[in-house]
Amino acid sequence: MNMYLASFARRTRSLWGYLSLALVAAFLLAACGGGGTTTTSTPTATSPTPTPTTVPSPTPTPTVAMVKIIEQNGRYSFQPATLNIKVGTQVIWTNTSDAPHTVTSDTAAVFGSPANITQNQTFKFTFTTAGTFPYHCNVHPYMKATITVTS
Numbered sequence: 001m002n003m004y005l006a007s008f009a010r011r012t013r014s015l016w017g018y019l020s021l022a023l024v025a026a027f028l029l030a031a032c033g034g035g036g037t038t039t040t041s042t043p044t045a046t047s048p049t050p051t052p053t054t055v056p057s058p059t060p061t062p063t064v065a066m067v068k069i070i071e072q073n074g075r076y077s078f079q080p081a082t083l084n085i086k087v088g089t090q091v092i093w094t095n096t097s098d099a100p101h102t103v104t105s106d107t108a109a110v111f112g113s114p115a116n117i118t119q120n121q122t123f124k125f126t127f128t129t130a131g132t133f134p135y136h137c138n139v140h141p142y143m144k145a146t147i148t149v150t151s
């Protein structure tokens with residue numbers, strides 16, 4: 001009998017624990033401005049609306065650097081042949097010549113135009129890591145240039 005009582009008491013105590021926990025949770029929810037519309041006793045001024053002031057969007061408008069592919073005295077070249085940019089800069093190559101070219105990183109698969117860039121077409125690539133990036137044209141292997149990216 002005593003054992004029964006004891007276990008009953010223990011169970012009721014834990015029940016009270018659960019109830020108080022639920023009460024605390026309800027209070028916290030109410031305090032956080034839940035959907036409680038009818039409760040008028042809540043303090044009015046505090047409206048905790050977490051409005052993030054700064055949207056985490058790094059470089060919303062990337063700086064752009066232009067490289068032209070030109071023909072001069074029958075030879076094609078990237079202009080400028082050496083370009084210094086900051087990390088996050090987008091480089092746009094424009095083919096102003098009448099021949100097709102590629103922009104192909106010397107180190108395979110770092111960057112490169114997926115196909116030939118024909119006349120007046122562009123290829124864009126944004127450099128997100130610092131380093132020195134030499135590249136060339138697959139159609140004219142003598143066409144060489146380098147982009148240096150600093151942080």
Ligand SMILES: [Cu+2]
Binds near residue numbers: 101138143
């Ligand atoms: Cu070329």
